C-alpha cells in the first residue's frame with residue numbers, strides 16, 4: 001500500500017509577526033498536532049556534533065553501555081527493552097536509547113545525569129549539555145508562542161510554574177535497522193504511540209521511517225499513516241498528551257511510529273515537560289458550558305510517572 005507524505009506546515013520561530021505565527025501554530029496543533037519548526041536558533045553544526053557523539057556512544061560494546069543503565073529516567077536503554085504499544089508487538093521496539101535529563105537547575109537535579117567516561121568520549125558531556133541548553137531555549141520561545149496560540153498571556157506557562165526548571169529530557173535514539181524475520185510479527189523501530197508530555201522537538205538524520213496518523217479520532221480504524229520526512233534545518237514538533245489534556249483536547253497529541261526500513265537510523269527527541277510539581281488543569285480558554293473540562297487536574301509528575309511505569313514496567 002502506498003503511503004502519502006503528511007503535508008505539515010512550517011512554523012518560523014524567528015518571525016517578528018508573533019501573532020500570525022501563533023495563529024499558524026494553533027491551526028497546526030488543532031489539525032495535525034505536528035509541524036516543522038524553522039529558524040529555531042540551534043546551529044546545524046551543533047546538531048551535527050550531537051549526532052556524531054550519539055553515534056560514538058551507541059558504537060561502544062554493549063557491556064560498556066550497560067554500565068549506565070537507565071536510572072531516574074537518565075541513561076541507557078538497550079534494544080527491545082521498551083514497548084510503547086504492547087498490543088502490537090510482544091518483543092519490544094528495535095531501538096536503543098540514552099536519556100539526558102535537565103542539565104541545569106537547583107538541588108541535585110543535573111547531577112542525576114549519567115555520562116559516558118570522559119576517557120572514552122571526551123567531548124560527549126559538553127556537546128550534550130550545549131545541545132540540551134540550545135534546544136531548551138528554542139523550546140521556551142515555542143512555549144510562549146503556544147500560550148499566545150491558546151489566547152493566553154505569552155508568559156502563561158511561566159506563571160503557572162511549568163517553565164520553572166522544566167523537566168526536559170533529551171533522548172538519543174539509535175535504530176540498528178535490522179528487519180525481524182518476516183514470518184514473525186513486524187518489529188517496529190518505535191511502535192505506535194503518542195508522546196506523554198507537553199511538546200517534543202525531534203530531529204532525525206534524514207533516514208526515513210517516521211509516520212504519523214493524522215486522523216482526528218485516535219480510535220478510528222483502519223488507521224491511515226502518512227510519512228513525516230526530515231526537512232533540512234527544521235525540528236519536527238509534536239504535541240504531547242499532557243498538552244492535549246491541558247487544552248481539553250483542542251490541541252492534538254497525534255499517534256506516530258517508526259517503521260522498520262532495514263536502514264540504520266539515528267534521531268534525537270527533546271521532550272519538553274513541565275516542572276514536576278506543576279498542576280495541569282484545563283485552561284480557561286479551552287472550556288465552556290458546552291465543552292466542559294474532560295480531565296481532572298493532575299500534578300505533572302504524577303501523570304508522567306504513571307505513563308513511564310506502563311512503558312518500562
Ligand SMILES: O=C(O)CCC(=O)C(=O)O
Pocket residue numbers: 171173190195202204210256257258266267268269
Ligand atoms: O525517532 C523518531 O523519529 C521518533 C521517535 C519518537 O517518536 C519518540 O521517541 O517518542
Ligand SMILES: [Fe+2]
Pocket residue numbers: 193194195256
Ligand atoms: Fe514519539
